[in-house]
Amino acid sequence: MKAAPEAQRRLLDLQAVDTTLAQLAHRRKSLPELAEIDAVAREISALEDERVRAQVVVDDLDRDIARLEKDIDQVRQRKDKDQKRLDAGGSLREVEGLQHELATLNRRQSELEDAELELMEQKETAEATLAEVQGRLSAAVGRRTDAERRRDEANGEIAKELEFKTQARVPLAADLPSDLVTLYDKIRTDTGMGAALVYAGRCGACRIELYGADLNRVKSAPKDDVVRCEECRRIMVRTSESGL
Template identity: 90%
Template sequence: MKAAPEAQRRLLDLQSVDTTLAQLAHKRKSLPELAEIDAVAREISALEDERVRAQVVVDDLDRDIARLEKDIDQVRQRKEKDKKRLDAGGSLREQEGLQHELTTLNRRQSELEDSELELMEQRETAEATLAEVQGRLTAAAERRADAERRRDEQWAEIAKELEFKTQARAPLAADLPEDLVALYEKIRTDTGLGAALFHAGRCGGCRIELYGADLHRVKAAAKDEVVRCEECRRIMVRTAESGL
């Protein structure tokens, strides 16, 4: 392929823009905030599981306490009923039976109230555990929000640079021969780098130094010849810096 030396030189300008665009795209995908957000998301997921377990403990205790309160209320109602019957009088045998039942009910009420007190103490501990987990969840959510804000700020800056470079690229590519750009684009798509400066006997693409016949081939090529590296197949652009 033939192309004017100046067109080949401008190919380096196009490659410079494309390299910057690729770097910006890579930067957008590899911001440290992205890893931070993923890590915090995993932390939040684990904390949410922990919060659910803590909430289940509190709910179970609330249910058990409610059941005990119902039992205590039933005992109180039964005691009140027995006291009224006792106050109403009756046979000695009936009075003794009521006294015995009241003694049993008092003991039962005391046992139930002790159990309720123990459960309420457990609930206080469980509630504190739940509050502590919720506090960590809130803190993690705030860290995630902060990381997302910083990510979005950097994405906005990168988007501006991408737009600027993309706009600068269009006239560069349009000003070059179509066949040269087509070759360049094919190589760039395959290797990530379409053209590189040939400098001090070395390909700027693969960094391999040329010797003997390979170096002679490059030196002997016409100035408008598009020379490609035998190793990486990239276009080797010769300029005054090439030292040929």
């Protein structure tokens, strides 16, 4: 392929823009906020599981306490009923029976109230645990929100730069021979770089020094020949800095 030396040199300008575009795309994919958001998301998931477990403990204790309160209330009602019967009087046998049952009910009430007190103390501890987990969860959600805000701000800046560079590329590519741009774009798509300056006898893309027959090939090629590196196949742009 033939192309004027100046057109080949301007390929370097096009490559510089494309390199910046690739760097911006890579930067967008590798923002530190993305890793931070992923890490916090995993933390939030684990904390949510922990919160659910802590909530289950509190709910179970609430249910057990409610059951005990119901039992205590039933004992109290039975005591009130027996006390009324005792106050109403009766035979000695009936009185002794009621007194015995009241003593039994008092012991039962005391046992239930002690059990309820123990459960209430457990619930207090469980609620403190739940509150602590909820606090950590809330803090993690806040960190994620902040990281998402910073990610969005960074993406906004990158989007502006991408738009600016993309617009700048259009006239550069339009001003070059179409067949040269087609070849350049194909190589760039395949390898990530389409053209590089030959500098001090080295390919600017793969950094391999030209020597022997390859060096002679490049040296002897007419200035309007589009020369490609034998190693990396990129277009090698020759200038006064090429050392040929």
